Amino acid sequence: CASLPISLNLMGWKRAAxxxxxxxxxxxxxxxxxxxxxxxxxxxxxxxxxxxxxGAFWGQCMERGFEQVLAGESVPEFILALDYDTIFDRQDVxxxxxxMACNPDIDALAPIQSARSKTHSLFTVRGADGKNIAELPGxxxxxxxxxxxxxxxxxxLIRASALRDLK
Numbered sequence: 001c002a003s004l005p006i007s008l009n010l011m012g013w014k015r016a017a018x019x020x021x022x023x024x025x026x027x028x029x030x031x032x033x034x035x036x037x038x039x040x041x042x043x044x045x046x047x048x049x050x051x052x053x054x055g056a057f058w059g060q061c062m063e064r065g066f067e068q069v070l071a072g073e074s075v076p077e078f079i080l081a082l083d084y085d086t087i088f089d090r091q092d093v094x095x096x097x098x099x100m101a102c103n104p105d106i107d108a109l110a111p112i113q114s115a116r117s118k119t120h121s122l123f124t125v126r127g128a129d130g131k132n133i134a135e136l137p138g139x140x141x142x143x144x145x146x147x148x149x150x151x152x153x154x155x156x157l158i159r160a161s162a163l164r165d166l167k
Contacts, residue, residue, distance in 0.1 A: 023043055048080065079160055109157045
């Protein structure tokens with residue numbers, strides 16, 4: 001009984017189900033093993049199926065992946081496009097899924113990724129004049145998501161319905 005002094009008075013809660021998602025990736029025959037284990041550790045507990053595509057051209061592999069997922073019997077809400085050397089964790093994927101689920105106006109979401117051996121990140125922001133902005137104000141990233149053009153495709157969550165609507 002909860003009124004007794006020996007009661008633990010515990011309460012539990014169940015997290016809302018995450019939206020459905022498939023992960024696709026273009027990989028070489030020999031790959032970056034840190035990334036492989038990262039994918040496995042992040043996506044398996046979330047029950048996100050992983051599909052790999054191999055070929056001479058990255059873009060063709062990714063296109064085949066998108067087409068295969070969209071042609072399937074159960075099309076997921078989202079497709080997670082992964083690069084063979086991008087590192088992320090389960091929390092990154094959960095956060096991205098929740099941002100997309102709560103913002104139906106966002107068709108693609110990519111995290112900020114740093115460039116290897118460079119002093120900048122893998123995205124740019126264009127100004128009203130169409131030119132890239134060299135420095136962004138400190139509050140640019142205050143919203144949950146900010147516009148970028150382009151962003152790195154290595155860990156991008158894409159709304160499947162937006163892909164189906166493309167000509």
